[in-house]
Amino acid sequence: MDQELRELYQQVILDHNKSPRNFRKIDKHTNFAEGFNPLCGDNVDIYLILDEDKIIDISFQGSGCAISKASASLMTSILKGKTVEEAEKIFNKFHLLVTDKLGDNPDIEDLGKLAVFAGVREFPARVKCASLAWHTMINALHNKNEKVVTE
Amino acid sequence: MPVKNDSAIIQKSIYNVEKIRKDFPILQTFVHGKPLVYLDNAATTQKPRFVIDRINHYYEKINANIHRGVHALSQEATEEFESARIIIKNFINALGKNEIIFTRGTTESINLVASTFGKINVHEGDEIIISHMEHHSNIVPWQMLCKEKNAVLKVIPVNDSGELITEEFVKLISPRTKFISVVYASNSLGTVNPVKTIIDIAHQNGIPVLIDAAQAINHIPIDVQELDCDFLAFSGHKIYGPTGIGILYGKINHLEAMPPYMGGGDMISKVTFEETTYNELPHKFEAGTPDIAGAIGLGAAIEYVKKIGLDNIAAHENELLMTATESISDLKGLRIIGTSKNKIGVLSFHLENIHPHDVGTFLDFEGVAIRTGHHCTQPLMKRFGVPATSRASFGLYNTKEEVSILVNGLKKILEVFG
Structure with missing residues (x-):
């Protein structure tokens, strides 16, 4: 496989695509938002249980490519137990990473497993795939009802 | 499945696809180091030097x-x-x-x-x-x-x-x-x-x-x-x-x-x-x-x-469609969307558990350009219960070798995602 392609489709991403974590609906959620990419038809629903400012539980449902599914799966794994402020901080860093705004040798240790999305930088057309779940999560945190639309 | 007709066989000997390919400058292009295999003709066709x-x-x-x-x-x-x-x-x-x-x-x-x-x-x-x-x-x-x-x-x-x-x-x-x-x-x-x-x-x-x-x-x-x-x-x-x-x-x-x-x-x-x-x-x-x-x-x-003749073009494309349809039909989890007997050279398909956008990105690295998405026909996608499809569409300059490159590319994807 081509090196660039291998960096995009890392094993972690293929694994989360095949067996996505937290892929379920939370019936008794406190927060919810839906996201949609009209260009490719990807959609994601994010469910949250917030206790004051702490994320007690987070899950997702929807359909999309490997990048978007793995991104939602990893996001939910990492954000469980975090505070709203921490979640927003991680989102900001993640967004800078996939949009290639962290420079050539970015310090991404704090992103943990999310670092596998660094390969997305080389694929501008796929940035929306990686970030759709995250934008939707931010809306869910603030219980904004308007649908997130990325294109 | 498309029907094989006699005219396709008769025209084969006089249809010189290699000569036709030379009329299209863009077909010399390389993508990710591979020769361009342009199979997105339903989106837009390439232009001959004459035009x-x-x-x-x-x-x-x-x-x-x-x-x-x-x-x-x-x-x-x-x-x-x-x-x-x-x-x-x-x-x-x-x-x-x-x-x-x-x-x-x-x-x-x-x-x-x-x-x-x-x-x-x-x-x-x-x-x-x-x-x-x-x-x-x-x-x-x-x-x-x-x-x-x-x-x-x-x-x-x-x-x-x-x-x-x-x-x-x-x-x-x-x-x-x-x-x-x-x-x-x-x-x-x-x-x-x-x-x-x-x-x-x-x-x-x-x-x-x-x-x-x-x-x-x-x-x-x-x-x-x-x-x-x-x-x-x-x-x-x-x-x-x-x-x-x-x-x-x-x-x-x-x-x-x-x-x-x-x-x-x-x-x-x-x-x-x-x-x-x-x-x-x-x-x-x-x-x-x-x-x-x-x-x-x-x-x-x-x-x-x-000058080439629409009948000759249609026969050539039909042959490519038949070859491609036959070759991809036994790929694991592949479903062809659109199986009418009467088709132009358009082959839409869906691979089980593999999103068309991933298919498109992988094929791109093989030099193969196909369309992935809803093709501006969202109600139709809904009718067939898929969010999107992958679509290979053939033009007058495509070859059977290119069909093979497409099929091999799909096999590689199945290996990675399988």
């Missing part, structure tokens, strides 16, 4: 505005522009060149009819019929008209093979049906619709019909007098011509009765502040300076296609 040269010739030697100058260049440009109209008129066998209107493409052609013919003939409570396999460009203009007029949009259903259900179409017709607009060949399924039957049934009920020939124009010989369609729309860029130019064919009596679409220069014969007299056809519908180079380029593209 590029004619466009260059216009800009380098005769660039001037048309229909208004007495100087030499303007006259020459007008002559080339109007010759293109005659080439197109002959290509679809229209009765006269005044029935050929230059537009920006199929979308504008359909919008033109909806906003002029539709405006004067469709009223509150009337009905318009389209089909479930329409491109958004043959849905939205009619939806807009229905909203404005409080009219009703009715939809011919599609069966599991991706064919129109003709019996259901007949049931949709009522005394309130004022217009029918259907696609000749589907861009997402490849299905060739029985448009002649549809037109005949419509006319028995006194209903005019528009045929969206965007995908059919470079595969199926079209004779508008034999078809007897009231309108026909297509784009230049799907038939090896430039983007930004297209055609609306309309029967002369309709075009004469229709109000203008846009006001401006070229579409008038006399203007005062009190009143304007509109220009005669076809100029009444061609306000403003048109895409002159585009029209000349489209004329050249049609000359090029005619």
Whole structure:
């Protein structure tokens, strides 16, 4: 496989695509938002249980490519137990990473497993795939009802 | 599954695809270090040197505005522009060149009819019929008209093979049906619709019909007098011509009765502040300076296609479609969307648990360009229960080797995602 392609489709991403974590609906959620990419038809629903400012539980449902599914799966794994402020901080860093705004040798240790999305930088057309779940999560945190639309 | 016909075998020996490929400069391109395998012809086709040269010739030697100058260049440009109209008129066998209107493409052609013919003939409570396999460009203009007029949009259903259900179409017709607009060949399924039957049934009920020939124009010989369609729309860029130019064919009596679409220069014969007299056809519908180079380029593209022969092209593409269909049919989890016997060279498919966008990205690294997505036919995707498909579409320059590269690429994807 081509090196660039291998960096995009890392094993972690293929694994989360095949067996996505937290892929379920939370019936008794406190927060919810839906996201949609009209260009490719990807959609994601994010469910949250917030206790004051702490994320007690987070899950997702929807359909999309490997990048978007793995991104939602990893996001939910990492954000469980975090505070709203921490979640927003991680989102900001993640967004800078996939949009290639962290420079050539970015310090991404704090992103943990999310670092596998660094390969997305080389694929501008796929940035929306990686970030759709995250934008939707931010809306869910603030219980904004308007649908997130990325294109 | 497409049917193998004898003509495909007969033509094979004289169809020199390697020679044809040399006519297209872009086919020398490399993508990610691999030779370009361009299988996205239903989105847009590549342009032969013959077309590029004619466009260059216009800009380098005769660039001037048309229909208004007495100087030499303007006259020459007008002559080339109007010759293109005659080439197109002959290509679809229209009765006269005044029935050929230059537009920006199929979308504008359909919008033109909806906003002029539709405006004067469709009223509150009337009905318009389209089909479930329409491109958004043959849905939205009619939806807009229905909203404005409080009219009703009715939809011919599609069966599991991706064919129109003709019996259901007949049931949709009522005394309130004022217009029918259907696609000749589907861009997402490849299905060739029985448009002649549809037109005949419509006319028995006194209903005019528009045929969206965007995908059919470079595969199926079209004779508008034999078809007897009231309108026909297509784009230049799907038939090896430039983007930004297209055609609306309309029967002369309709075009004469229709109000203008846009006001401006070229579409008038006399203007005062009190009143304007509109220009005669076809100029009444061609306000403003048109895409002159585009029209000349489209004329050249049609000359090029005619030289090879639409029948030969169709036979070649059918052979590629059959080879590809056979080769991918036994791939694990692969479902072909659109399995009509009567198809143009369009192969849409869905791989179980692998999203088309991932397929598209992987194939790109093999040099293979295909389309992935909803193909501007969201209602149709919903009908087949998929968010999107991967689509390979063949053109006159594609080869069996390229089909193999596509199939091998798909096998690699199955290995990675399996």
